[in-house]
Amino acid sequence: MSKLQSVRGMHDILPPETARWREMERRIVGALEAYGYQEIRLPLVEHTELFARSIGEVTDIVEKEMYTFEDRNGDSLSLRPEGTAGCVRAGIQHGILHNRQQRLWYAGPMFRHERPQKGRYRQFHQVGVEAFGMTGPDLDAEQILMCARIWRALGVEGLRLELNTLGDPADRRAYRDRLVAYFERHRDALDEDALRRLHTNPLRILDSKNPAMRELIEGAPRVQEYLSEPARTHYEGLKARLEEAGVAYVENSRLVRGLDYYNRTVFEWVTDRLGAQGTVCAGGRYDGLVEQLGGRPTPAAGFAIGLERVAELLPHWDAGRLAAPDAYLVAVGEAAERVAPALAERLRDAVPGLRLVANCGGGGFKAQFKRADRSGAALALVIGEEEAQTHRVTLKPLRAGGEQVRVDEPALVAQLAAQVAARRQENHR
Numbered sequence: 001m002s003k004l005q006s007v008r009g010m011h012d013i014l015p016p017e018t019a020r021w022r023e024m025e026r027r028i029v030g031a032l033e034a035y036g037y038q039e040i041r042l043p044l045v046e047h048t049e050l051f052a053r054s055i056g057e058v059t060d061i062v063e064k065e066m067y068t069f070e071d072r073n074g075d076s077l078s079l080r081p082e083g084t085a086g087c088v089r090a091g092i093q094h095g096i097l098h099n100r101q102q103r104l105w106y107a108g109p110m111f112r113h114e115r116p117q118k119g120r121y122r123q124f125h126q127v128g129v130e131a132f133g134m135t136g137p138d139l140d141a142e143q144i145l146m147c148a149r150i151w152r153a154l155g156v157e158g159l160r161l162e163l164n165t166l167g168d169p170a171d172r173r174a175y176r177d178r179l180v181a182y183f184e185r186h187r188d189a190l191d192e193d194a195l196r197r198l199h200t201n202p203l204r205i206l207d208s209k210n211p212a213m214r215e216l217i218e219g220a221p222r223v224q225e226y227l228s229e230p231a232r233t234h235y236e237g238l239k240a241r242l243e244e245a246g247v248a249y250v251e252n253s254r255l256v257r258g259l260d261y262y263n264r265t266v267f268e269w270v271t272d273r274l275g276a277q278g279t280v281c282a283g284g285r286y287d288g289l290v291e292q293l294g295g296r297p298t299p300a301a302g303f304a305i306g307l308e309r310v311a312e313l314l315p316h317w318d319a320g321r322l323a324a325p326d327a328y329l330v331a332v333g334e335a336a337e338r339v340a341p342a343l344a345e346r347l348r349d350a351v352p353g354l355r356l357v358a359n360c361g362g363g364g365f366k367a368q369f370k371r372a373d374r375s376g377a378a379l380a381l382v383i384g385e386e387e388a389q390t391h392r393v394t395l396k397p398l399r400a401g402g403e404q405v406r407v408d409e410p411a412l413v414a415q416l417a418a419q420v421a422a423r424r425q426e427n428h429r
């Protein structure tokens with residue numbers, strides 16, 4: 001029988017790497033909460049139609065990347081390829097978008113059947129943000145400033161903010177016509193993909209990575225020339241706020257995004273350190289989507305961060321240290337083994353946040369100390385026959401130097417509390 005393996009493009013995240021992920025997520029969520037965003041939890045599976053009607057029928061995601069299946073009732077369902085559609089669906093379904101201002105975030109796995117490579121997976125994780133009911137560029141600015149705060153909180157440096165506007169639907173229609181006319185005139189220079197997109201989704205041609213088409217795309221009309229006055233004012237308002245707040249950006253009129261729901265502002269945070277998969281965060285405004293999915297007209301904007309990509313850019317956090325327990329309880333001999341679980345419980349009660357691994361499965365001093373060392377714990381707490389009888393514990397530093405000492409329980413509690421505080425300080429908690 002062949003060996004069982006995870007599905008291609010879908011990865012396990014093992015300890016202690018999970019500790020880095022937890023720390024990354026904790027810092028991101030901390031930043032989101034600083035702006036009053038609240039968590040929403042959404043299903044991983046939705047009706048396929050939801051994605052077709054929001055992301056767009058003629059997008060790579062819907063045309064070729066979704067995990068779509070029929071359930072036992074014959075309904076067509078899909079694993080979510082992103083979170084915006086489900087979030088809007090939930091907002092409409094529960095009536096939480098109308099006459100309210102909602103700031104929401106979500107986190108979790110997304111699924112796209114793309115060709116796996118470094119930074120591109122079939123199951124990947126996003127933290128996403130969606131806000132509803134606010135029309136002005138102040139919201140767009142807030143969300144971009146939130147991103148900047150997240151990068152600072154994570155110590156991720158060197159990201160470039162790329163910014164564009166797609167205008168309003170009427171601007172886009174006018175622009176689209178001009179774009180189609182332009183590409184029609186240069187039909188011979190279009191590759192297969194562009195020909196296919198020409199009448200279905202011509203804006204996506206601008207996003208082509210084919211070097212042979214670069215010059216043609218460079219010469220194409222720009223959306224900026226077709227902006228209505230309100231769309232232009234919105235864009236200028238956003239840029240002015242970013243400048244005032246000292247957030248640098250690069251305007252990229254070729255930035256069109258791979259999902260159809262956007263209007264006006266679109267942005268991406270990009271790094272040069274991850275090769276072809278350099279976009280770590282992307283989003284923008286989608287003022288028409290709520291209505292398009294059956295809700296009352298509600299302006300909206302959001303973004304999503306790709307966690308696998310951000311994890312690659314984190315500064316050196318020692319995952320082993322982040323995951324390590326504070327103490328390992330060594331208990332040798334019948335009396336010690338009998339009192340150890342109760343002692344461990346009392347210590348966990350007395351010291352908030354304590355990470356205490358109690359030896360299970362017996363063993364002599366040598367074997368148990370070996371496990372204590374391997375656990376990465378800062379301290380070994382040792383009970384032998386004598387300690388068990390005198391209600392004392394021998395405390396032995398495992399990582400830092402220092403003598404072992406025999407202490408009573410109140411002194412032990414104080415030492416452990418100090419260790420927890422030191423660990424938290426070391427991990428910047």
Ligand code: HAM
Binds near residue numbers: 120123301303
């Ligand atoms: P997106 O650009 O499709 O936008 O994805 C956002 C981010 O998710 C990307 O910039 C990237 O970091 C990460 N990502 C996407 N696909 C993969 C993959 N196959 N492997 C690894 N990472 C990936 C959206 O999903 C929108 N829902 C964002 C949004 C929210 N717009 C408004 N609100």
